[in-house]
Amino acid sequence: MAVSSAPGKVYLFGEHAVVYGEPAVPCAIEVRAQVGVEQRSDSKLRIHAEDLSLDGFTVEYGGTAGSPPDVDVSESLLTAAMGYVDVAIEHVRDVTGEEDVGFDVTIESDIPLGAGLGSSAAVVVAAIDAGTRELGTTLEIDELAERAYQTESAVQSGEASRADTFCSATGGAVRVEGDDCRTLDAPDLPIVVGFDGGAGDTGQLVAGVRSLREEYSFASDTVEAIGDIVRKGERALERGDIEELGRLMNFNHGLLGALGVSSRSLDSMVWAARNAGAHGAKLTGAGGGGCIVALDPSDETETALSYTPGCRDAFRAELAETGVRRLE
Numbered sequence: 001m002a003v004s005s006a007p008g009k010v011y012l013f014g015e016h017a018v019v020y021g022e023p024a025v026p027c028a029i030e031v032r033a034q035v036g037v038e039q040r041s042d043s044k045l046r047i048h049a050e051d052l053s054l055d056g057f058t059v060e061y062g063g064t065a066g067s068p069p070d071v072d073v074s075e076s077l078l079t080a081a082m083g084y085v086d087v088a089i090e091h092v093r094d095v096t097g098e099e100d101v102g103f104d105v106t107i108e109s110d111i112p113l114g115a116g117l118g119s120s121a122a123v124v125v126a127a128i129d130a131g132t133r134e135l136g137t138t139l140e141i142d143e144l145a146e147r148a149y150q151t152e153s154a155v156q157s158g159e160a161s162r163a164d165t166f167c168s169a170t171g172g173a174v175r176v177e178g179d180d181c182r183t184l185d186a187p188d189l190p191i192v193v194g195f196d197g198g199a200g201d202t203g204q205l206v207a208g209v210r211s212l213r214e215e216y217s218f219a220s221d222t223v224e225a226i227g228d229i230v231r232k233g234e235r236a237l238e239r240g241d242i243e244e245l246g247r248l249m250n251f252n253h254g255l256l257g258a259l260g261v262s263s264r265s266l267d268s269m270v271w272a273a274r275n276a277g278a279h280g281a282k283l284t285g286a287g288g289g290g291c292i293v294a295l296d297p298s299d300e301t302e303t304a305l306s307y308t309p310g311c312r313d314a315f316r317a318e319l320a321e322t323g324v325r326r327l328e
């Protein structure tokens, strides 16, 4: 069996706009998805996801091959849930040329689903890496990131950027603009995450922004303005200027709100963080529900968030210096 893990991420700047060619700066954090892949003697695929919770219930998908999944959810929901893993395994078969090989796949993840912390990218990166290594091929990080991007893009109907997958594969803070992906030197940032317990549908939220852009020229201008914030943000990151980073994150959150991807609970967590003295706060990822990211070296934001109605969990997140980790 081969086992790999890959980290989730927060966006300092640029989600959504990155889908239209603007730059974005995501930053890998130490919450991980771990995937074990073992070759089978037949060509079946068995997926066991320990902590896959969908809309508030937990499913265990697995059991003996050929038997129905041991869960009480509709097949369409299961197909949607396992879509990323299925395409990732197709890439493993494609890279290795072993079209008929079957696998037992075990996923253990600490990353909440659909909450803006990049659970899909982490699962896909770890699955492709472990699957190819199980068959004796170790991919270069760039190829791993590219295959993981192709997977996200296929599952999200072409509506994906390289940001989440590149960041999860390489770790650290990165800058992604179209197919130009690079790592950045980042200072140790005092990242605090607030989680409302909910989720957003990445595909639907991206489609919503797309139709706003088509309808209103000022929505396109808003996307471009986010690009301007990212370019200023990169320079602030280089200088380690946390106050400026915070101001730009606040601005970025306002523009994401204008694009319709924030929510009442995300906004309350953002305001709780700001009122507690955070340098800045914004939603992270696709939005609609899920997580916010704030910068605060003190404990105030974490404490304030833990008393904020609508916030289920608040925690400090360390920057993940390493992306994919090869464990076995």
Ligand SMILES: Nc1ncnc2c1ncn2[C@@H]1O[C@H](COP(=O)(O)OP(=O)(O)OP(=O)(O)O)[C@@H](O)[C@H]1O
Binding pocket: 033, 049, 051, 052, 080, 081, 082, 083, 084, 085, 107, 108, 109, 112, 113, 114, 115, 116, 117, 118, 119, 120, 121, 123, 164, 200, 201, 202, 203, 284, 285, 286, 287
């Ligand atoms: N532990 C897991 N086991 C199996 N599949 C998972 C797991 N975690 C995530 N996934 C897959 O990723 C999907 C969620 O991806 P989605 O892009 O909607 O959200 P996200 O990646 O968590 O957030 P964002 O893209 O906004 O950062 C799930 O529906 C499931 O298909």
Ligand SMILES: C[C@@](O)(CCO)CC(=O)[O-]
Binding pocket: 014, 015, 016, 017, 018, 019, 116, 118, 159, 160, 161, 162, 163, 164, 202, 206, 285, 286
């Ligand atoms: C909303 C989005 O920009 C980030 C989701 O984590 C989509 C993408 O980049 O693929």
Ligand SMILES: [Mg+2]
Binding pocket: 118, 119, 120, 121, 164, 202
């Ligand atoms: Mg995702």
